Amino acid sequence: MAEGGQIDTDILSDEAFDVLCSMCKNQGKNTEGEQYCVDCKDYFCVSCVKVHSKVPLCAGHKVLDKSQIKSRTSKGLPRAPTERCDRHSHKHIDMYCQKHDTVGCSTCMAVDHRLCKDTFYIPxxxxxxxxxxxxxxxxxxxxxxxxxxxxxxxxxxxxxxxxLLKRKAEILADIRKFRQEINDHLDKLEKSSINEIEDKVKSLEDKIKDSLKQLQANKSRITSINDKLTSTNTNQSEVFVYVKMAEDAATVAYKYIDDSELQCTTEDIEYQPDITIPTQLEEKKTLGTLAKKHTKTSVSLFQI
Structure with a gap:
């Protein structure tokens, strides 16, 4: 067990093993590996691990000492996850809090789960x-x-x-038809009426765009984590991380679905022409009045 993101050395063995340093092996040398890089998944001797640490791309890699590595049996320690932490990009998601059933990096555990006793190194x-x-x-x-x-x-x-766009076009056509039935004095009124409808439609369209944007974000996250789960089948630790990430994504998506169902009523617009316009043109500012209309069915969004 580990607390505060630390590896529990009580359950690790100090037994010797005969794994060779990968860098020395490539040079035809037989040097015992003293340390193991979780990210590279390679063993290094004391000299080579210093070279490894100086490489900029390897600066954030997790390196385990010999005392932290279990004896090299046929099974060994499962490979560590390679997924990076969203909050601490230089860290890997390699810790699991059993109390809260969530995964994170060692820094996450130290900050958010420092009081939790059941935190583990995932492998x-x-x-x-x-x-x-x-x-x-x-x-x-x-x-x-x-x-x-x-x-x-x-x-x-x-x-x-x-x-919405279809009904917008229909309303604009009706407005222009109605305008032709009266005199030239309607030019100014027509413009005011069209602007009012444009503003209202734009407002409704923006709401739909916002809802669609939220939906696409949830869908993209669901698709992404599902693709990762589909492509990962050998690294059990990686699968474990993706499952937990998937459960979080599913929870967020279900909440979005529930919230959207509560707000599923479609905001509508209804247009009513003013039949008194022919005799009262001088007193009017628009060709009609706009009113919202709410409906849950797939009927026309506008009526004139």
Whole structure:
């Protein structure tokens, strides 16, 4: 067990092993590997690990001492995850808090889970706990279902936008037709009425765009983590991280779906011409009045 993002050395062995330094091996030398780089997944002797640490791209790599590496059996310690932490980009997501059932880097654990006793180094947790592939299948099934739901909602938003623009065109045509039935004095009124409709439609269209943007963000996250789960099948630690990330993504997506269902009422606009205009042109500012109309059905968004 580890607390505050630290590796629990109580369950690691100091036994010697005969793994060779990868850099020396490439040069035809047989030098025992004294340290292990989690990121490179290679062993290094005392001299070569110094060279490794000086390479800029390897500056943030996690290197384990010989005392932190279990004896090299056929199974060994599972490979560490390579997914980078969103909050601490120089760190890898290689820690797991069992109390909160969440993963993070060592810095996350030190900051957010310092009081949690059940925090583990993921490769050790995987090795000492039976992790079922069923959880991976379940979250993949959940992600696939969510992807379908979000895709359907995206189509509905697009259809709403098309209906909105279609009704906008119809209203503008009706306004111009109505304007032709009266005298030239309607030029100014026509412009005011069109501007009012344009502003209202723009407001509704912006709302749809905002909703679609939120939906696409959830859908992209669902698709991305599902792709990672699909392409990762050998690194159990990596799968563990992606499953936990997928569960978080699924929770956010479900909340978005629930919230959007509560606000699924479509805001509508209704236009009513003013039949008194022919006799009262001088007193009017627009060709009619706009009113909102709410509906849950796929009927026309505007009526004139």
């Amino acid at each position: 050790e947790f995987i090795q000492n706990n039976t992790y079922q592939v069923v959880a991976t299948r379940e979250i993949q099934t959940k992600l696939k279902a969510l992807d379908t739901i979000l895709a359907e909602k995206a189509d509905r938003f697009k259809q709403d936008k098309q209906r």
